[in-house]
Amino acid sequence: MNEIIQIVPxxxxxxxxxxxxxxxxxxxxxxxxxxxTRWIESNLLENIxxxxxxxxxxxxxxxxxxxxxxxxxxxxxxxxxxxxxxxMLSRTKKAHEIREYFIQAEEKxxxxxxxxxxxxxxxxxxxxxxxxxxxxTSSIDQLIKHAFANGSKNANNYFRLITLETYRGLAFINTxxxxxxxxxx
Numbered sequence: 064m065n066e067i068i069q070i071v072p073x074x075x076x077x078x079x080x081x082x083x084x085x086x087x088x089x090x091x092x093x094x095x096x097x098x099x100t101r102w103i104e105s106n107l108l109e110n111i112x113x114x115x116x117x118x119x120x121x122x123x124x125x126x127x128x129x130x131x132x133x134x135x136x137x138x139x140x141x142x143x144x145x146x147x148x149x150x151m152l153s154r155t156k157k158a159h160e161i162r163e164y165f166i167q168a169e170e171k172x173x174x175x176x177x178x179x180x181x182x183x184x185x186x187x188x189x190x191x192x193x194x195x196x197x198x199x200t201s202s203i204d205q206l207i208k209h210a211f212a213n214g215s216k217n218a219n220n221y222f223r224l225i226t227l228e229t230y231r232g233l234a235f236i237n238t239x240x241x242x243x244x245x246x247x248x
Contacts, residue, residue, distance in 0.1 A: 092155045203225050
């Protein structure tokens with residue numbers, strides 16, 4: 064996926080969101096640069112469906128001109144959802160392509176979040192299980208030592224059999240083999 068407009072994370076309101084520059088969007092849509100102020104006012108600022116600090120934020124840039132005069136200009140960081148709406152309103156040749164780009168970028172971002180959160184979740188489950196597994200293994204080792212000390216002939220099988228029974232009980236495995244702790248002495 065070729066980057067048409069830079070998408071960056073930014074906190075808007077109380078949420079971290081992916082945003083784009085309204086000026087970059089305006090330029091990518093192929094709209095005349097001199098019309099940005101009028102375009103942003105009529106499509107964003109005067110639109111009752113968009114709200115400052117939830118759909119966009121205003122940022123100010125200071126730029127020094129060649130003559131040393133510092134000029135201030137405004138830009139607006141738009142949520143992807145807001146940018147898609149503005150894109151549809153523009154009705155330019157590039158609008159559909161840019162909207163599709165935003166949709167693909169969102170899908171890719173969701174996939175990354177999903178795979179990241181799944182692996183994080185799996186790691187958390189694995190880490191949470193370390194302590195109980197260690198305690199179980201320690202208990203089985205003590206049982207085996209106790210069984211050997213009391214003359215058991217099957218003590219070497221205890222670990223395997225107890226583990227199989229534990230996994231079966233937790234439904235980790237489904238085995239048709241008839242291993243049972245009851246058959247041990």
